[in-house]
Structure formats: structure tokens, C-alpha cells
Amino acid sequence: MTIEDRDDAHVITHALAKDTLSKLRDKHTEQVAFRKGLVKLGRIAGYEVIDGAMETEYVSIETPLTETTGERVKGLDDVVIINVLRAATPFVEGLLKAFPRAKQGVISAGRDEDAGMREDGQFPITVDYVKLPDIREEDTVIVADPMLATGSTMCTVLDAVLDDQPDPENLFVLSAVSAPDGLLRVSEQFPEADLLTVSIDDHLDENGYIIPGLGDAGDRAFRTQ
Numbered sequence: 001m002t003i004e005d006r007d008d009a010h011v012i013t014h015a016l017a018k019d020t021l022s023k024l025r026d027k028h029t030e031q032v033a034f035r036k037g038l039v040k041l042g043r044i045a046g047y048e049v050i051d052g053a054m055e056t057e058y059v060s061i062e063t064p065l066t067e068t069t070g071e072r073v074k075g076l077d078d079v080v081i082i083n084v085l086r087a088a089t090p091f092v093e094g095l096l097k098a099f100p101r102a103k104q105g106v107i108s109a110g111r112d113e114d115a116g117m118r119e120d121g122q123f124p125i126t127v128d129y130v131k132l133p134d135i136r137e138e139d140t141v142i143v144a145d146p147m148l149a150t151g152s153t154m155c156t157v158l159d160a161v162l163d164d165q166p167d168p169e170n171l172f173v174l175s176a177v178s179a180p181d182g183l184l185r186v187s188e189q190f191p192e193a194d195l196l197t198v199s200i201d202d203h204l205d206e207n208g209y210i211i212p213g214l215g216d217a218g219d220r221a222f223r224t225q
């Protein structure tokens with residue numbers, strides 16, 4: 001398994017994840033390559049979740065030549081993936097390569113950047129659309145958003161996802177790039193969540209952007225800048 005357990009989060013240390021993140025960080029990486037990078041990172045992260053959190057069971061198999069015993073991942077049908085619009089869309093596309101039969105939820109939650117970051121280090125969050133599947137106790141829930149900056153968006157999303165639902169067996173908050181402030185905020189408000197990220201960056205700037213980060217993930221993936 002290529003996950004480093006730290007006090008603040010589990011960090012995916014797979015060489016290909018680091019390689020892909022470096023391409024995403026590069027300001028010369030254009031839209032198509034950027035989107036493909038997020039897809040690839042989602043796929044790698046999905047495999048890491050399987051490797052780290054899911055069990056296998058023995059199954060008997062008939063090969064063309066003989067009978068043998070193999071292993072199968074248990075619980076692949078008990079996965080719920082939450083797509084935080086908009087930047088998570090290509091990231092989730094990659095996750096779905098690891099969990100093709102996952103149930104999916106969609107929530108549109110965006111920072112009100114005109115209002116700016118408040119003195120408490122949080123952003124007002126606008127939620128426009130919420131469509132979530134029922135969660136069952138046996139489920140592994142993965143809330144995916146490539147950027148975890150102040151944590152304002154993620155805390156709003158988790159409130160909506162967990163509202164009036166049973167606690168799932170596993171709850172992952174998955175990001176590509178995270179900031180220490182956001183990790184702290186989410187872990188304080190949702191201690192039951194496992195925070196999984198590819199990189200814990202240094203700090204946030206005065207506009208709430210992750211430094212060194214990769215810029216605005218939504219704008220780069222959707223070419224809106």
C-alpha cells in the first residue's frame with residue numbers, strides 16, 4: 001500500500017500520483033492534459049482506497065485448464081461517491097474506473113469568492129443543487145473534491161451528505177491537494193472521516209488559494225479563465 005499515515009491525514013505516496021500531481025501543478029499544463037491528470041489521479045486514489053480499506057474473499061475459479069482459488073474484492077457494490085461540482089467531475093470519472101458500480105451523489109457547492117474569505121478563515125458557500133443516494137451502514141462513502149483549501153466547502157457538503165443518514169462503515173474525504181487549515185477544520189468537525197490526499201501543501205494565501213497548489217482547479221479543467 002502506498003499511503004503514509006500522518007496525524008492530519010493519510011497521504012497517497014504512489015509514485016504515479018506524485019508524477020501526475022506535478023503535471024497538474026505546472027501552469028503550462030493546458031485544459032485537456034489537466035483534466036486527464038485529474039482523471040488519472042482519481043483512478044489511482046480509487047485503487048488506494050481499495051487496497052487500504054477493502055477486504056478480499058477467496059473464490060473458486062475454473063481456468064481453461066483447471067480449478068483454482070482466487071481473490072475478489074468485497075463490498076464493491078457498497079460504494080457511494082459524492083461529486084462536488086464542479087472541479088470534482090474529472091476526478092470522479094477516474095474514481096469510477098476503480099468503482100464502476102458505485103452509487104453516485106452530486107452536490108453543487110461553491111465558494112462565494114466575491115464575498116471573500118472571512119476573518120475566521122472560512123468562505124460563505126452557495127449550495128445550488130443536491131441529489132444524494134441513501135447511505136447504508138455497510139457503505140464506503142467517498143466525498144471527492146480535488147481541492148481542500150479552507151474546508152468551508154467540504155464541511156458544508158459533509159453536513160448535507162450525512163444529514164439524517166446512518167453512519168457509513170467508511171467515510172473518506174478525498175482530495176488531490178489540501179491545505180493544513182482545511183484538514184484541521186474538517187477533522188475537527190467530522191472526526192469520523194478519514195482524510196485522504198495526495199499532497200498537504202504549505203499554506204493558504206490571503207484569497208484562500210492553496211500555496212503552492214495548482215491554481216483554480218475548476219477554471220483550469222473547464223477552461224473558464
Ligand SMILES: O=P(O)(O)OC[C@H]1O[C@H](OP(=O)(O)OP(=O)(O)O)[C@H](O)[C@@H]1O
Pocket residue numbers: 084085086087088109110111112123145146147148149150151152153154182208216217218219
Ligand atoms: O476548501 P474551500 O476553501 O472551500 O475551497 C475548496 C473548494 O474550492 C473549489 O471550488 P470552487 O468554489 O472554486 O468551485 P468550482 O469547482 O466550480 O470551481 C474546489 O473545487 C473546492 O470545492
Ligand SMILES: O=c1cc[nH]c(=O)[nH]1
Pocket residue numbers: 087147149208209210211213214215216217218
Ligand atoms: O487553491 C485553490 C483553492 C480553492 N479552490 C481551488 O480550485 N484552488
Ligand SMILES: [Mg+2]
Pocket residue numbers: 087216217218219
Ligand atoms: Mg473554482
